[in-house]
Amino acid sequence: SQQGEEDPQALSIQEGENATMNCSYKTSINNLQWYRQNSGRGLVHLILIRSNEREKHSGRLRVTLDTSKKSSSLLITASRAADTASYFCATVLSGTYKYIFGTGTRLKVLA
Amino acid sequence: EAEVAQSPRYKITEKSQAVAFWCDPISGHATLYWYRQILGQGPELLVQFQDESVVDDSQLPKDRFSAERLKGVDSTLKIQPAELGDSAMYLCASSLELAGSLNEQFFGPGTRLTVL
Numbered sequence: 539s540q541q542g543e544e545d546p547q548a549l550s551i552q553e554g555e556n557a558t559m560n561c562s563y564k565t566s567i568n569n570l571q572w573y574r575q576n577s578g579r580g581l582v583h584l585i586l587i588r589s590n591e592r593e594k595h596s597g598r599l600r601v602t603l604d605t606s607k608k609s610s611s612l613l614i615t616a617s618r619a620a621d622t623a624s625y626f627c628a629t630v631l632s633g634t635y636k637y638i639f640g641t642g643t644r645l646k647v648l649a
Numbered sequence: 650e651a652e653v654a655q656s657p658r659y660k661i662t663e664k665s666q667a668v669a670f671w672c673d674p675i676s677g678h679a680t681l682y683w684y685r686q687i688l689g690q691g692p693e694l695l696v697q698f699q700d701e702s703v704v705d706d707s708q709l710p711k712d713r714f715s716a717e718r719l720k721g722v723d724s725t726l727k728i729q730p731a732e733l734g735d736s737a738m739y740l741c742a743s744s745l746e747l748a749g750s751l752n753e754q755f756f757g758p759g760t761r762l763t764v765l
Contacts, residue, residue, distance in 0.1 A: 542691070571753065580759060581692070581740065581742070582756070583755070588751065628691075635697065635705065637694060639684075639691030639692045639693070640691050641690060641691050642690070
């Protein structure tokens with residue numbers, strides 16, 4: 539079973555615009571990670587945020603985590619055509635060693 | 650840059666046949682994961698190894714799937730017999746330590762399995 543759900547399922551934007559996708563999960567977590575998957579390079583780790591952190595930045599990526607709402611968001615600023623991919627959140631449940639991936643958001647950036 | 654290697658990249662088989670996938674993790678990575686990804690969904694963990702020991706195989710269909718990592722390095726995932734519903738991408742990943750630690754997973758390119 540998949541504990542994370544990304545929203546929206548699909549997103550289409552123009553190059554240069556910002557893209558925001560959300561992840562909701564069900565139980566307490568140790569940390570939350572975002573991954574990108576495209577046909578050319580497989581799954582690639584983007585960013586990790588710990589359960590005691592609220593916001594984290596990496597280049598054009600900004601991740602927030604709200605443990606009270608059990609949700610996270612990924613913001614990609616100034617999007618590029620190369621950002622076209624599926625984005626997944628992955629959670630590690632507290633007290634376990636198991637990664638659980640969400641259902642993914644398919645992002646399409648139009649040039 | 651070190652990468653996770655998987656083979657074959659593509660496999661077509663008939664139902665009831667046996668198939669095997671191989672994975673070589675990044676050198677020094679203690680933890681190895683096998684995932685199954687159905688088209689349009691996120692990866693689902695099948696089995697997780699710490700060195701040569703199984704940490705989690707709760708989602709592995711043990712009547713037909715088996716996995717081993719005998720020397721704590723490379724790993725093999727086997728399906729016997731294959732069923733139509735096994736058609737999916739099988740992904741291998743590795744990480745320095747267990748998932749509870751603050752480390753990322755590195756994924757291989759995957760094996761696309763088609764069962765006819």
